[in-house]
Amino acid sequence: MKIALNPGVDQYLMDGCMRCKYGGTPQCKVNDWRNELELLRQIVLESGLKEEIKWSAPVYTHHGKNIVAVAALKHSANISFFKGVLLLDSHKILTQQGNLQSDRIIKFTNTKEIERLRNVLTSYLKEAITIEENGQKVAFKKNPEPIPDELLQAFEQDANLEAAFYRLTPGRQRGYIIHFSQPKQSQTRVGRIEKNRQQILNGVGLNDRYTTITKP
Template sequence: MNPEVDQYLDIGCGRCPLGGTPDCKVNDWQEELKQLRLIILESGLKEEVKWSVPCYTYQDNNVLILSAFKNYCSVSFFKGSLLKDPHDIMVKPGKNSQAARLLKYTSVDEITDTEHILKEYIKEAIEIEKAGKKVHFRKNPEPIPDELQAKFDEDPVLQEAFEALTPGRQRGYIIHFSGAKQSSTRQRRIEKCIPKIMGGKGFHDY
């Protein structure tokens, strides 16, 4: 076990103002996150912390991340769109997500009852990495600014948090970012809004 993940479970990711406080979303899913962590570790994946959240890798390739949200905690597969999903339980973080797929959990009992499925999916995800398979991306139909897409490419946790927002909140941010004429201004606007996005809030929320 990586001690940095223990720290995450204690105080959260620290990427929004709620980190280290009783209102941090990690506190709502302590038992679920701990149980999911143990199941994932049984697979032999390496436990790391990337983008301030638990990330599990195979030979330096990202396979999945463990995250806490307001209404659920999740196991998110980086190449989830390549998984067969015979149980039809994986969901997209957002309607335009092309690679990532989530397994959402809201109770310890749910995790226990479906543990064998999670292990099955993790095993397949590892085989995908062994085979060197890639996700073939199509052009995103949404007018996402290049600067925001670049931020998503370097920080998939931010993309997951953004895509978990309602369509209206996503649109509000995109309009705000795209309204700047200069790329440097768009970048500054994005950086300033990251804590709110990570906190599940819209641009006009307080």
């Protein structure tokens, strides 16, 4: 089977996601994990998934549905399953990503770890594809936390921000609500909202793989 490579992923492996000041520089975290990322890419492509670039990073899809992403964090190379919570995870290697209810991630720090789990990863990928083909859905819990007044006020002042927020997945909405509600001081809450405003408008979650949140 001929594997169709996406040139955008080649660029990602060279320069990173280009969403921070370190993109295209020796300080980019992709440089530390290029071999691991290339091996993960190979394993995922062998599963028959389509390689795309979304949110400035490699995402692999099946009939237009997101299945997994492969990318670097500061301390690891990672493969994350968009509906990982539905996987059986018989080898107990999946961990939750922040407050995301659906996504599950596997972190690697060397190629030997990946090779050791190659067959396991292949089986997890097959299971993830079957889950999507069967139309299985994640039962998201509704936000138990109230939306802080400062965020409601921001919505009143910016309808685009409100629309973008409610386009986020429930898990991403909840992550922001918790983050914005934590400070006791209203001024600090407002500051957090402003610091994350553009990310919300861009459809990016608080704990997404390629995002760095600066907390006051």
